[in-house]
Amino acid sequence: MPQFMDGNRAIALGAIDAGCDFYAGYPITPATGILLHLAGHLPKTGGLVLQGEDEIASMGFCIGAAMSGRRVMTATSGPGISLYSENIGLAIMGEVPLVIVDVQRMGPATGAATTGAQGDIQFLRWGTSGGYPVIVLAPTTVEECYTLTIKAFDLAERFRVPVFLATDKETALTKTTTHIEREHTPRVRDRKTAETESEFVPLGIEELDEVPAMTPFGGPHKLRFTTSSHDEHGYLTKDPQALDRLNRHLAAKIEAHTDEIAMLDVDADQGSETAVLSYGISARSAKAAVGKARRSGKKATLITVYSLWPVPEDAIREALKGVKRIIVPELNLGQYTREIQRLATNDQEVIGIYRVDGKLITPEEIIEQGGVL
Amino acid sequence: MNTKRETYLNPDTLPFPFCPGCGHHTILEKLNQALVDLALDPKEVVIVSDIGCAGLSDRYFDTHAFHGLHGRSVTYATGIKMARPELTVIVLIGDGGFGIGGHHMLNAARRNIGVNVFVFNNLNYGMTGGEHSVTTPLEARTSTTPYGQLEQPLDIPASVGVNGANFAARTTTFDPDLADLMTQAIQHEGFSLVDIWELCTAYFVIQNRFSKARMQETLEKLDFETGVLHDRQRPEFSRAYREKAVSEGKRENVVGLTSLDPSFESSLPRQKSLIIAGAAGAKISTAGTLFSQGAIFSGLQATQRNDYPVTVKTGHSIAEVILSPEEIYYTGVETPEVVFALFPEGLAKVQKQIKALNPEDLLILNADLPEVETAAQTWRLDFRSAKRWGRKKEYRAIMALGVYLRASKIYPIEAFQAAIELSPRYAEDNLAALEASKDVEMG
Numbered sequence: 001m002p003q004f005m006d007g008n009r010a011i012a013l014g015a016i017d018a019g020c021d022f023y024a025g026y027p028i029t030p031a032t033g034i035l036l037h038l039a040g041h042l043p044k045t046g047g048l049v050l051q052g053e054d055e056i057a058s059m060g061f062c063i064g065a066a067m068s069g070r071r072v073m074t075a076t077s078g079p080g081i082s083l084y085s086e087n088i089g090l091a092i093m094g095e096v097p098l099v100i101v102d103v104q105r106m107g108p109a110t111g112a113a114t115t116g117a118q119g120d121i122q123f124l125r126w127g128t129s130g131g132y133p134v135i136v137l138a139p140t141t142v143e144e145c146y147t148l149t150i151k152a153f154d155l156a157e158r159f160r161v162p163v164f165l166a167t168d169k170e171t172a173l174t175k176t177t178t179h180i181e182r183e184h185t186p187r188v189r190d191r192k193t194a195e196t197e198s199e200f201v202p203l204g205i206e207e208l209d210e211v212p213a214m215t216p217f218g219g220p221h222k223l224r225f226t227t228s229s230h231d232e233h234g235y236l237t238k239d240p241q242a243l244d245r246l247n248r249h250l251a252a253k254i255e256a257h258t259d260e261i262a263m264l265d266v267d268a269d270q271g272s273e274t275a276v277l278s279y280g281i282s283a284r285s286a287k288a289a290v291g292k293a294r295r296s297g298k299k300a301t302l303i304t305v306y307s308l309w310p311v312p313e314d315a316i317r318e319a320l321k322g323v324k325r326i327i328v329p330e331l332n333l334g335q336y337t338r339e340i341q342r343l344a345t346n347d348q349e350v351i352g353i354y355r356v357d358g359k360l361i362t363p364e365e366i367i368e369q370g371g372v373l
Numbered sequence: 374m375n376t377k378r379e380t381y382l383n384p385d386t387l388p389f390p391f392c393p394g395c396g397h398h399t400i401l402e403k404l405n406q407a408l409v410d411l412a413l414d415p416k417e418v419v420i421v422s423d424i425g426c427a428g429l430s431d432r433y434f435d436t437h438a439f440h441g442l443h444g445r446s447v448t449y450a451t452g453i454k455m456a457r458p459e460l461t462v463i464v465l466i467g468d469g470g471f472g473i474g475g476h477h478m479l480n481a482a483r484r485n486i487g488v489n490v491f492v493f494n495n496l497n498y499g500m501t502g503g504e505h506s507v508t509t510p511l512e513a514r515t516s517t518t519p520y521g522q523l524e525q526p527l528d529i530p531a532s533v534g535v536n537g538a539n540f541a542a543r544t545t546t547f548d549p550d551l552a553d554l555m556t557q558a559i560q561h562e563g564f565s566l567v568d569i570w571e572l573c574t575a576y577f578v579i580q581n582r583f584s585k586a587r588m589q590e591t592l593e594k595l596d597f598e599t600g601v602l603h604d605r606q607r608p609e610f611s612r613a614y615r616e617k618a619v620s621e622g623k624r625e626n627v628v629g630l631t632s633l634d635p636s637f638e639s640s641l642p643r644q645k646s647l648i649i650a651g652a653a654g655a656k657i658s659t660a661g662t663l664f665s666q667g668a669i670f671s672g673l674q675a676t677q678r679n680d681y682p683v684t685v686k687t688g689h690s691i692a693e694v695i696l697s698p699e700e701i702y703y704t705g706v707e708t709p710e711v712v713f714a715l716f717p718e719g720l721a722k723v724q725k726q727i728k729a730l731n732p733e734d735l736l737i738l739n740a741d742l743p744e745v746e747t748a749a750q751t752w753r754l755d756f757r758s759a760k761r762w763g764r765k766k767e768y769r770a771i772m773a774l775g776v777y778l779r780a781s782k783i784y785p786i787e788a789f790q791a792a793i794e795l796s797p798r799y800a801e802d803n804l805a806a807l808e809a810s811k812d813v814e815m816g
Binding site: 001002016017022024029041043045047050052053054059062064065067068069070086087090113114173174175180182218219220221225226228234235284285287288359360363 | 386415416417419421431432435436437438439440441442445447448449450451452453454455456457459460476477479480614618619620621622623624625627628630631632633634635662665666669673674675676677678679680683701702703704705707
């Protein structure tokens with residue numbers, strides 16, 4: 001059953017089907033469509049939609065609601081992520097399940113509001129103080145906007161962490177033929193909640209990579225939530241042992257589960273010495289380029305990375321085995337290329353193909369600049 | 374009402390950590406008194422704080438606690454109250470927090486969200502070294518105004534009161550009725566705020582020889598009244614929102630998906646790119662979508678990318694459409710094969726694409742527009758020959774697409790009609806215009 005819709009609409013639909021029941025955001029091109037769709041529909045399913053006075057307030061609303069038991073999403077573009085920064089840190093520290101959509105537009109600063117880019121890829125990972133990990137997913141099609149939104153909710157609930165969906169102006173606003181099959185929607189896992197009867201310990205974990213159980217405000221246990229470095233009971237502490245445990249936990253609960261989070265698609269061409277590795281909108285150009293090359297009798301492996309952060313290192317290394325040349329097209333000046341460079345072996349050449357003029361990378365550019373033919 | 378409790382203070386964390394003589398002791402004791410008087414279930418009370426000495430407060434209460442970022446406390450409180458309107462959500466914030474988060478405070482007041490704000494107003498930053506805050510009185514000496522404060526202090530209750538807060542009051546820690554005033558604020562539906570002036574014995578008292586008497590003089594000098602200053606009964610936001618906006622529909626009923634199952638056939642052998650260049654208000658984007666949906670009804674794949682200025686009701690409106698029998702990965706249109714130039718605004722934007730057209734390509738030009746130099750075959754459409762419908766600019770794109778479909782036969786016109794019928798509200802007029810496109814003469 002084909003439909004015709006754009007990425008923003010598919011994300012809104014994905015949020016509704018994921019059971020999102022709280023959304024707050026501030027209008028910004030090219031992400032506004034998500035706010036508009038949800039403002040029109042979510043309250044009719046019992047959900048709440050708030051337009052904050054700014055991005056900071058919107059994130060504050062989301063965090064308050066998430067810790068009160070809601071399944072929460074917000075969406076913005078690069079300038080909004082800049083304003084989200086401090087609360088991204090708070091959400092990492094307080095282990096808040098939260099989905100944040102970044103419909104990327106050209107930066108820096110106000111940049112070009114109606115012009116696509118993939119310039120936030122490192123910013124999303126390193127966008128707040130401390131350097132602790134988050135999860136970033138990147139859809140390449142409108143359908144994947146739907147499915148990865150649902151996946152983002154699932155991972156947010158599973159890991160209690162901000163999960164970003166990095167799309168871009170082109171994916172967000174270009175309508176395409178889509179095949180969304182709602183009846184086959186995977187369910188979002190429920191968050192792990194503390195038993196009503198037993199004592200609640202906010203950071204009650206045995207192993208560092210474990211995700212602690214939650215309890216909502218107004219729930220059966222008194223919840224102590226804090227932006228400050230805290231001990232297992234949620235009290236501010238400077239005790240080195242407690243600080244070390246907290247911080248290593250915040251890293252381990254994501255990084256030790258990189259393989260579980262890893263999502264990439266490897267379309268291997270046996271004996272191919274060339275791989276085109278990409279993500280998001282540029283992965284569509286990569287797919288077209290590889291198709292074209294193969295039709296001309298050339299071999300090329302296509303790797304599409306959906307889980308950008310944590311970098312699925314083992315899976316990428318495995319996919320690159322035997323490859324001599326890795327071509328990485330992206331709409332920035334090499335942000336993900338640097339991740340691939342550190343994964344490549346000494347005898348593997350990494351060729352970045354970059355555009356920052358607001359135009360998409362064409363399949364022909366990948367073929368020519370990457371020497372695919 | 375719940376069982377009466379002796380205290381809401383947390384035995385694990387007491388005593389308070391504040392400096393001797395600091396007003397924070399009094400505020401927390403009076404807040405505890407207010408909670409005791411209200412006999413609330415501690416599991417239905419959330420104390421939200423942010424940064425500064427006042428931000429240390431939440432841990433001393435045996436209730437829910439949220440300790441957040443500087444000045445943002447009222448935003449978290451709003452999220453909590455929206456999610457759980459039955460909870461009592463209390464915000465403890467300093468004058469520093471009010472300064473950095475003043476925007477949120479004004480909007481919370483305007484929104485009238487039912488949170489209760491208590492401002493620990495000690496007229497300076499007590500935690501970081503006695504710097505001036507938004508409430509530091511004129512001429513007061515702080516570590517960052519050694520010359521005496523030149524900036525007018527913010528009138529906190531006035532600022533929220535004038536912007537719609539249900540309840541706004543000002544008092545001092547020396548007020549014997551402080552606990553009652555706090556009780557009154559918590560009981561009041563909607564946004565409530567009490568600005569509580571107090572002594573910072575670490576800095577402000579020392580630097581300004583400040584005292585209870587000097588505080589009173591300062592209030593008078595500033596003409597800052599004390600007591601309840603605003604008392605209204607506007608509807609509380611989280612409940613008002615639920616009444617107005619929220620219903621409990623099933624998600625699949627609320628948001629349906631329009632299925633475009635192929636029921637026609639297309640003869641298009643390979644990908645084709647079209648650009649419809651028009652003007653704002655001429656339904657260019659809609660026509661592009663209907664045309665694409667017709668293609669999908671015919672088993673094709675379609676993409677549509679629109680371009681228009683940020684001021685949407687003026688200037689050009691351009692729809693780039695790609696149709697293909699196969700999946701379309703790359704959605705850019707560098708070299709279209711068909712250009713529809715229907716309005717001057719659009720024509721001006723696609724000059725480059727028209728110049729790049731090849732002899733086997735097609736330019737469909739509104740006959741009212743000037744001649745355009747191109748290698749492509751040109752159809753000049755005289756919309757005036759279609760009389761009534763031809764004069765209406767909002768049907769021009771549909772009519773041009775109708776002319777093109779009939780001649781090119783890339784998919785059946787009936788599929789286009791089926792797409793038009795998807796929107797019952799506009800279907801009748803759009804179908805009539807499509808029919809009238811048969812009368813458009815081609816030069």
